[in-house]
Amino acid sequence: MEFLASQIAELLNGTVEGDSEITVNKLSKIEEGELNSISFLANPAYQEFLYDTDASIVIVNNDLELERPVKDTCTLIRVENAYECFAKVLEAYSQAKTVVKNGIEPNSYIAKTAVLGDDVYVGAFAYIGENVKIGNNVKIYPNSFVGDNTTIGDNTIVNAGVKIYHECEIGSNCTFHSGVVIGGDGFGFAPNKENDYTKIPQLGNVIIEDHVEIGANTCVDRATMGSTIIKKGAKLDNLIQIGHNVVVGDNTVIVSQTGIAGSTKIGKNCLIGGQVGIVGHLTIADGVKIAAQSGVGYSITEEGKVVQGSPAYAMGEYKRSYVGFRKLPEILERLAELEKQIKVKDI
Template structure:
């Protein structure tokens, strides 16, 4: 897997400081690298490793100062984090095993249409009228229900369940044991305080370039569609309820839950364990601090924290007071004692 750093400089429009003929033989983190490896620095917390790392080359932002005494080779780029991510993508293609073909045993309904160069793992089930695009991969023990459409270059990892009528776009990754299209949580109470299930007859639409983490569940709509728009990235262990719409290029961290019929805007950043109640609307470019609990709609370009969630500056002011509550309580007790208030 050897490659020249000068070739990387051409690909990523970077500038080399050091040995322009350096050959790279591996990639690693800055603290665990060995001679011949290339690593990166995008977080200033790791600057302490610049002098001590054994890496032969370091991808670094143009804005970062390089130690004058360093004998390392540096590749200066506009965005070192993105550059290294793209580099890892290419490395992964080279070291990965390209799976093509159909393994047995499996079940493929005769009405389904499967394009060329796909991989279908053992013990997978392909229902009626399924369409699977070119170069997609369905790993073992996956279930693809009736009338499901899967685009090209999409990977469905082991144990994934995709229920009837769902649509998955191109270049998507659905990680192990996720469930796409299960029933929404809809029950109607009657006069006896019993609950009657409301049939969920919609579907889930996942657009292009979406990543769904392991053990994430996306419920089908009661009517119409639950929609995950293009470029969105979902972490592991996320619950997306019926009729939710998530905008483009939104990122959601683990253990978040979004209740039914809520709309999330484009380019939102939702931290871990965030909870959003149903029937709300979030604007574009909203940031949600971890564990925030959202009970009202939020306009675009806001940052919110806390429970119930509030705008960042309001939250910080409130938190300062909250930390002083024990002190304030003691002062109140002393005042009550002085005033002889029981």
């Protein structure tokens, strides 16, 4: 499918600088641009590629000042936010390419007590349990499992191989990528007098609110009692572990390989980097940012605080401490030299 520069500019509320009739039919990185492709420039570090790219259209910010002319074959579309607008182009391109699936494929199982909305798709070898309620336009791809008494809201996409255990509540407009497990048992065991462990039954569920996206192979454990809750608009990357009774606030973003232990409450609009570990029973305030590979062992009650390190503490203090750490060999040499001078004076 081809798109005119004028059509794209209208979609993005942008202005065309060049040939408004030029067409594109594919996407490209600006450094790998080729004819009939569209790219974008948001990071100034890549500006040097703008002047030599073969991309036919490049989306740029309104305030970008050109250091020299671009190629005659390149048309610019100026917008308020190039990164955000390119995301809109990607979404439109994806929708144009996507084949909308409907209907029930052979070899799937749907319990007689399950209730399905309009335009639902259930792929081959998917399993829909007893008393499940599925909203309109839900897509459940092959080899997925939806346990008894679970509800799924409108327009949610359950990709291949997702497992949703019993009695979970899934909102509308959610996306779960392959390998996601929602509602597996929380990690609860009590030591006993036989020097063994007694399993604590996990009787709660998982509630996932609207507009949540969860990446491949992420696990969200069911609560011991009550609910593990992922609130509206939260985005979870691949390979994340969410423990039992955790609450993740609205629009919080969590990057891959992060682990959050049981009963921790995370506020809204937080940003948590990759490979972060958070101890259980903590409270993380709204707007907190936790840098990658940090270890959080205490509650962070100050809204908007930025922390780093293991154990994590204020990022500014961490950076000053790290400068001192890197200078430690030099400091030790100077200390040894001072000790020698003191000994000489004593003699």
